[in-house]
Amino acid sequence: MNSNMEKPYVVGIDIGGTNTVFGIVDARGTIIASGSVKTQAYTAVEEYVDEVCKNLLPLVIAQGGVEKIKGIGIGAPNGNFYSGTIEFAPNLPWRGIIPLAAMFEERLGIPTALTNDANAAAVGEMTYGAARGMKDFIMITLGTGVGSGIVINGQMVYGHDGFAGELGHVIVRRGTGRMCGCGRKGCLETYCSATGVARTARELLAARTDESLLRNVPAENITSKDVYDAAVQGDKLAQEIFDFTGTLLGEALADFIAFSSPEAIVLFGGLAKSGDYIMKPIQKAIEENVLNIYKGKTKLLVSELKDSDAAVLGASALAWELKDL
Incomplete structure (x- = not known):
């Protein structure tokens, strides 16, 4: 059986300098549920991850729980696709190299990929928007x-x-x-x-x-x-x-x-x-x-695409390619 049938959804997270927007996305690129938190409100990245998870989990549970989620894709400033880290992002409150993909994986038990926020928006635009084809x-x-x-x-x-x-x-x-x-x-x-x-x-x-x-x-x-x-x-x-x-x-x-x-x-x-x-x-x-x-x-x-949608959809597109943990 196709694992996408068993796991019909992905999560897209767009981390902006001001707000973090997240959504649950189906295979057609429809954002089924979404929410947001203020990025700047959390000087400790652990607190920030906790807050995102606290707001995201009820949405996941409403769609049938963690086992229905294929993966999480994150678009972030200075996000490194290869390592899943945010590195020296000038507009974020956390300094240095942050292993954010690993932090979400550990917290939720869902495989997670991360890329630069603008790259995520480009993937969204190429898949669903003005750059189709x-x-x-x-x-x-x-x-x-x-x-x-x-x-x-x-x-x-x-x-x-x-x-x-x-x-x-x-x-x-x-x-x-x-x-x-x-x-x-x-x-x-x-x-x-x-x-x-x-x-x-x-x-x-x-x-x-x-x-x-x-x-x-x-x-x-x-x-x-x-x-x-x-x-x-x-x-x-x-x-x-x-x-x-x-x-x-x-x-x-x-x-x-x-x-x-x-x-x-x-x-x-x-x-x-x-x-x-x-x-x-x-x-x-x-x-x-x-x-x-x-x-x-x-x-x-x-x-x-609507401002929040492009980056969320683009980030979520990364998640379809992830292998199960």
């Missing part, structure tokens, strides 16, 4: 940081150590750029993540005197959503922030196209849903900076 594409996740998953010839690129594809840490302002959580200056994610957009807003508001709806929000509380809301209302400063962000991202994407000539670049995350405010400057910067032989060849797409 594509063999060459780059997924860019615009969240607390900037992540990426690179698929070449139908395969996720992991590199020899499990960490290939950290395009958010390509330096776009060398020497003079913003300090990044990784310890270097000028990384793409310090400008083009949701946090980067808020940082740009604070810098412009401090340096300038022109009127802006953003001045109604305490500077330290400004989010990228505030910038979007102001832009929609015709706020010139907010629109300028999107122009600056989109242009920088587009310049970087033009370089990424030269690397793997992808059929598409798929943008994922809240910022990608900012419509023309972000897409127009990105597209313009790509066209102005991409090598002639690539002009007009790479589609710029927005993820077709």
